[in-house]
Amino acid sequence: MYKVRRFFDCQVPVNRCNFECDYCTVGQWRKVNGEHPTQYTPFKYSIEQMTNALTPERLGGVCAFNLCGNGETFLHPQIVEFAEALLKQGHFVSIVSNGTVTSAIDYLCELDETLRSHIFIKFSFHYTELLKKNLLKQYFANVKKAHQAGLSLTVELVASDSNVEYIDEIKQACMENLGVLCHLTDPRLNTASDIRHLTEMPMDEHLKIWSQFESKLFDYRQATWGDNRQKYFCYGGVWSFNLALGSGKLKQCYRNSDTVQFIFDNIEEPIHFIPRGHHCSFAHCFNSHVFDCLCGVVPEIQSPFYIELRNRKLPDGTEWIKEAYKDIYGHRICENNDEYSSAEKVYSDGIISLLNEKEPGEDFEKLVDIKISELTNIYSISFYGEGYIHDWMEKKCTKKGENDAEKKIIIVTDFANFAQIKPELLNKSDVDTNIVSIVDMIRL
Ligand code: SF4
Ligand code: SF4
Incomplete structure (x- = not known):
């Protein structure tokens, strides 16, 4: 049985995207504002150096890495090689993709069986863009290919107002091509301090319309929306992280959180973990579905296991989540780590207060x-x-x-x-x- 020690949400330095989704808060949002972001930034460190910095020995065990760009992840030319190098170390690698970069998906599907069993692809389902670009067939063919190759996967649609008029078509496309409905995520205004919902509809109507997809992912996000986390001690910075692949900056969480360490040079130095503790700076947990359901960053919070939010059982009896991923998505990372003593909690909280020039x-x-x-x-x-x-x-x-x-x-x-x-x-x-x-x- 696999036990995962930590979770790294990795920022892949790519802004380039072949889609222009109206709800996009990254690539498309910049284009709308007339900015021309760099297409991608090559990694500052060699892939060998990066992965030598991320060995199971240095990290305390096998870990789960999620790779996500500020655009289409697979359009970073080094990402597949990096993913393969992590897999060869025994880690688990999930990749967020719009599912249309067929060459990258083919490459992963041709890796050996053990490596394939450690890959998970989140196929973001951008229905209207797929239609516009005539890529719907290719998208579903890639999902099918990944499933048949033994990769774990999920298919996830954004529950945006712009998708409402297509709901019947979307359901039909799912049933015809997947045999099940996709999961749902809610769009949100990432740039606002309250990370509010991005819907013009009354909330009860929005929830009712999208409830027909019976997505536990959507339900859990709603259940934790608006729940401020400062009352809890969060182990982000010890069990889960945000890692900038371009620079090696390892942070406790996203945006305003503090840097744990720059980890891609002087790699013989162990990583000195420091938790976010009571200092969560978001209006609610930014990605509660992962940080609660997979990581258990606040061990006392009850949540479903991540597998329930990602899996679907298909009519032929197979499932999107395969055996190795069942092990790790059917448990929480907190089960594989010790909690801090009261003194350690007080101490790390005080250090983070001082860092932010607050009385400890x-x-x-x-x-x-x-x-x-x-x-x-x-x-x-x-x-x-x-x-x-x-x-x-x-x-x-x-x-x-x-x-x-x-x-x-x-x-x-x-x-x-x-x-x-x-x-x-x-x-x-x-x-x-x-x-x-x-x-x-x-x-x-
Ligand atoms: S595919 Fe993703 S990154 Fe590209 S425009 Fe759509 S939401 Fe944005
Ligand atoms: S957003 Fe979630 S994981 Fe990040 S610090 Fe807040 S509670 Fe912890």
């Missing part, structure tokens, strides 16, 4: 006081870095007075750049100086 709270202050007292008994401590965390910690340490033990420890407060800073400090310091990230101070 009394419990954190007490914890740091105790820790610094313990450390000054053994070490002469100094903090390295700039900014709020550094100044706050230095002040704490100076207050403690004597700090002149023979053994030295340097605590780096700029944890996102720790892997880059540590070798520089090692060059300049005595051989026996300990150099640690502020993230780990609680565990010293």
Whole structure:
């Protein structure tokens, strides 16, 4: 049985798309605004270096990677090679695609059986664009080919107002070509702070119209819409991440979340994970269907398993989700990880508060006081870095007075750049100086 340790939602640096969906918040949205985004950006690091940075040994086990562009993912010319390299390490790779780049799908369908069993394709079903571009037949042929090749997959339509008038046709196309209805996702205004629904219809009407697809994906997104997550401790940054493939920037979550570490260089340095904790900056979980149902980032939240949101049983008895994916989508990543102690939660929350120039709270202050007292008994401590965390910690340490033990420890407060800073400090310091990230101070 496969156990997945972490989930990485990877941003693929491609803006190019062969479609112009009216509800698109990425490629099309930029075109409408008269911008001409770069078509794609080659990876800064070689694929060998990137995948050496992502070995199961470094990540603590086999992981699930989702690859998604700001346009059509398969139009990034290096993405298939990157996916294959991850698969060869034993990871699971899901790819979001509009299903029309046949050469890429063919390539994946021709990989060996073990690798194929670790591939999942989310076939986004852009019905009106497929019609306009006369690609409907090719799209369904690609879905069928992937299914027959043993890839796991799902077919997902955007429940947009513009699709409402085509619902009957869409259902008919699904039944004729798939034998089942597709799943649904709700369009939303990603640029607004409340990430509101993108529908002009009254909500009850919108929900009623789309309920005919009986999509648990759609239902779960509705169930968590508007539920602010700051009351919970979220393990984004430890069990789930957003990873920019162009730069190696590993973040706790999307947009306003903080950087855990730049992970594609100095790869011998372990990754020092730090959770988002109580600092979720979204109006509701940005992708609750994945982060709850697959990752369990808030372990106390009850949710269906991800498999229920993605699978369909076909009339011939086969299913979209195959055996290996049943293992991982029928469980949550939280089952394969230990939760933090109360002290670790208080500590990581406090560090994220300081990073964002907020007061970290009394419990954190007490914890740091105790820790610094313990450390000054053994070490002469100094903090390295700039900014709020550094100044706050230095002040704490100076207050403690004597700090002149023979053994030295340097605590780096700029944890996102720790892997880059540590070798520089090692060059300049005595051989026996300990150099640690502020993230780990609680565990010293
Ligand atoms: S296929 Fe995806 S990226 Fe391309 S225009 Fe449609 S929604 Fe946007
Ligand atoms: S959006 Fe979801 S995964 Fe991200 S920080 Fe908020 S609760 Fe956690």
